[in-house]
Amino acid sequence: MKTLLKIPTNLFELPEFIKLTQLAKNDQQVRTAQLLWLRLACAAGRTGHDGYVTDPTAAPLTKHALAGLVNLTRGAYAAELLQLLLQADLLQRQADGHYQISHWERYALTDCAPNYHGLFKFDTPATANATPPTPLQQYTPEQRTKLVATTGKILAYLQQQSGKQFSNEPPTQQLLANLFAQKVTVKQIKWVIDWKCKDWYGGDFWKFVRPQTLFGPKFTQYLLEAPPEPTARPAAGPTRHQYLRDLFEMSCGDIETILWRAADEKVTVTRAEVEAIGRELGH
Structure with a gap:
C-alpha cells in the first residue's frame, strides 16, 4: 500500500543533508545526490514497506538495476552516490542487500485524509520542533x-x-x-x-x-x-582610505559588520567614516 510522504520545507538543512554537502566532491554531486535521495524516497513511498526502496520480500536489486530505477544510466556513478547517501545516514543498506530510507518515521505520513491521492505533501515543522533558522x-x-x-x-x-x-x-x-x-x-x-x-x-x-x-x-x-x-597594514593617509573601501566591499556594505571587523583588526573607525565610504562607492 502506498505511503504518503511528508517532506519538511527545511529538508536540505537537516543534519544529514548538511553532512552530504560536506562529503560530496562538488556542488553538482550534491545536487545529483539530493535528487537521487528524493527519487529513492518516492520509490519507497510507492513500495509502502517502512521505507524500503523495493519490496523487501523480493530479491534485492543490483546497483545497475537500482540506477535504472532512478533514471541513471551509469551504474558506477549511481554506486558512488549511494555510498555518499550511506555515509551521510540518509540511506541504510540491510544485511540482505535491500536499501531503506533512514529515519523513515520522519517522512511517512500516517494520518492523511482518505481522499488524498498524491504521493507527498510539504510540511512546515512546528515552532517547538523546528530546526533553528x-x-x-x-x-x-x-x-x-x-x-x-x-x-x-x-x-x-x-x-x-x-x-x-x-x-x-x-x-x-x-x-x-x-x-x-x-x-x-x-x-x-x-x-x-x-x-x-x-x-x-x-x-x-x-x-x-x-x-x-x-x-x-x-x-x-x-x-x-x-x-x-x-602585521596588518597601518591605517593612515591614503592606505587608511583604501583599507576602508576594501573593508566596505568585503563586508557587503553592512555598517555594523564593518565596525566590528575594524575593531577586531584594532583599527578605530567611526560610523560617519563608513557612511562616507558607502556614499563614495555608490551604496
Missing part, C-alpha cells in the same frame, strides 16, 4: 545579494590560489553565512585559503581544497593551525 535564512533579499557578491570574490580568490574552479551555489553561501555569523572576517577566510593551499599542495589532501572542506566545521581548527598572519 540558519544565518542565511535570516538574510534580507538585499543582504543575500551582497552575500552572493562576497561569495563570488572569495571563490575567485580560492580559484586564484588553487587553480580550481568552483560554482557560486547556495550551499557555499550557507557555509560563508555560518562563518560570518561567528564573526569570522574575509581576511581570516583568505588566510585559511592561503594556509591550506600551501599545506596540502601536492599531497593526498589536495583534493580537499574546496569550499565544503575549508569553510565547513573545521574552519576554526584550520585558522588556529595557520601560522601568524602578517
Whole structure:
C-alpha cells in the first residue's frame, strides 16, 4: 500500500543533508545526490514497506538495476552516490542487500485524509520542533545579494590560489553565512585559503581544497593551525582610505559588520567614516 510522504520545507538543512554537502566532491554531486535521495524516497513511498526502496520480500536489486530505477544510466556513478547517501545516514543498506530510507518515521505520513491521492505533501515543522533558522535564512533579499557578491570574490580568490574552479551555489553561501555569523572576517577566510593551499599542495589532501572542506566545521581548527598572519597594514593617509573601501566591499556594505571587523583588526573607525565610504562607492 502506498505511503504518503511528508517532506519538511527545511529538508536540505537537516543534519544529514548538511553532512552530504560536506562529503560530496562538488556542488553538482550534491545536487545529483539530493535528487537521487528524493527519487529513492518516492520509490519507497510507492513500495509502502517502512521505507524500503523495493519490496523487501523480493530479491534485492543490483546497483545497475537500482540506477535504472532512478533514471541513471551509469551504474558506477549511481554506486558512488549511494555510498555518499550511506555515509551521510540518509540511506541504510540491510544485511540482505535491500536499501531503506533512514529515519523513515520522519517522512511517512500516517494520518492523511482518505481522499488524498498524491504521493507527498510539504510540511512546515512546528515552532517547538523546528530546526533553528540558519544565518542565511535570516538574510534580507538585499543582504543575500551582497552575500552572493562576497561569495563570488572569495571563490575567485580560492580559484586564484588553487587553480580550481568552483560554482557560486547556495550551499557555499550557507557555509560563508555560518562563518560570518561567528564573526569570522574575509581576511581570516583568505588566510585559511592561503594556509591550506600551501599545506596540502601536492599531497593526498589536495583534493580537499574546496569550499565544503575549508569553510565547513573545521574552519576554526584550520585558522588556529595557520601560522601568524602578517602585521596588518597601518591605517593612515591614503592606505587608511583604501583599507576602508576594501573593508566596505568585503563586508557587503553592512555598517555594523564593518565596525566590528575594524575593531577586531584594532583599527578605530567611526560610523560617519563608513557612511562616507558607502556614499563614495555608490551604496
